[in-house]
Amino acid sequence: MSASTANRGFVELRAADRDLRLEFAWVGSEAPGAPLLVFLHEGLGSVAMWKDFPAQLCAVVGARGLVYSRPGYGYSTPRPHDERWGLDFMHLQAQQVLPALLDALGVRQPYWLFGHSDGGSIALIHAATFAPRVAGTVVMAPHILVEEFGLRSIREARRAYVEGDLRARLAKYHADVDSAFWGWNRIWLDDGFPRWSIEALLPGITGPVLAIQGHDDPYGTMAQIDGIARALPRTELLKLPGCGHSPHRDQPAAVIAGTRAFLQQHLTETTR
Numbered sequence: 001m002s003a004s005t006a007n008r009g010f011v012e013l014r015a016a017d018r019d020l021r022l023e024f025a026w027v028g029s030e031a032p033g034a035p036l037l038v039f040l041h042e043g044l045g046s047v048a049m050w051k052d053f054p055a056q057l058c059a060v061v062g063a064r065g066l067v068y069s070r071p072g073y074g075y076s077t078p079r080p081h082d083e084r085w086g087l088d089f090m091h092l093q094a095q096q097v098l099p100a101l102l103d104a105l106g107v108r109q110p111y112w113l114f115g116h117s118d119g120g121s122i123a124l125i126h127a128a129t130f131a132p133r134v135a136g137t138v139v140m141a142p143h144i145l146v147e148e149f150g151l152r153s154i155r156e157a158r159r160a161y162v163e164g165d166l167r168a169r170l171a172k173y174h175a176d177v178d179s180a181f182w183g184w185n186r187i188w189l190d191d192g193f194p195r196w197s198i199e200a201l202l203p204g205i206t207g208p209v210l211a212i213q214g215h216d217d218p219y220g221t222m223a224q225i226d227g228i229a230r231a232l233p234r235t236e237l238l239k240l241p242g243c244g245h246s247p248h249r250d251q252p253a254a255v256i257a258g259t260r261a262f263l264q265q266h267l268t269e270t271t272r
């Protein structure tokens with residue numbers, strides 16, 4: 001079952017001091033007791049931009065998947081065009097919006113997080129804040145600190161959006177594409193953003209972590225996932241050659257195989 005044909009809908013909730021309408025989709029197994037994977041998209045992502053990957057992963061690992069678009073993305077409540085996000089924008093998503101979504105959808109069981117890029121950072125913040133609820137975390141190309149290396153690529157994305165075809169390509173996945181792009185791009189290029197870091201939060205994560213990074217990622221180096229491993233020595237690392245910022249698109253088989261082995265190991269440990 002793909003995100004395009006899955007059980008889709010909208011849920012209304014209040015979080016971060018506002019009323020929100022969030023787009024979501026259920027994919028994968030409906031078997032009682034199936035582990036739940038919550039997918040957190042990248043900084044320009046949405047339910048639709050995941051395409052069939054969540055369904056493919058859930059089919060292989062026997063999980064149920066919850067895919068959703070954060071406020072400002074996809075068909076969720078757009079960002080007001082005069083609103084500039086603050087340095088805490090990922091913390092608000094992790095500590096207020098995601099818990100409100102899970103409560104609104106009646107999620108009571110422990111769940112696994114699967115986050116990409118900004119979604120990986122949000123997953124780590126959430127796992128540190130709500131440790132008892134999170135069974136484990138998989139992150140692809142997460143950010144735990146800001147590298148000038150990555151900021152150069154974000155500046156290039158702005159040029160591609162204004163002068164190239166990036167806006168047209170993204171418009172297929174967002175009801176308000178300017179809401180999605182400028183919310184992300186302006187905060188990442190804010191003068192104060194280079195001091196952003198979530199390194200101090202990482203020791204609060206108690207569940208297992210799998211961190212995946214491509215060697216050819218233009219938005220971050222191995223310093224990102226190596227930093228997670230320093231803070232959490234039990235972290236499993238998957239470093240992929242010939243892989244850019246989106247491992248699930250560049251090397252889906254490797255990501256699925258690595259995630260399957262990670263989940264099987266830790267689900268077995270939990271059962272024992």
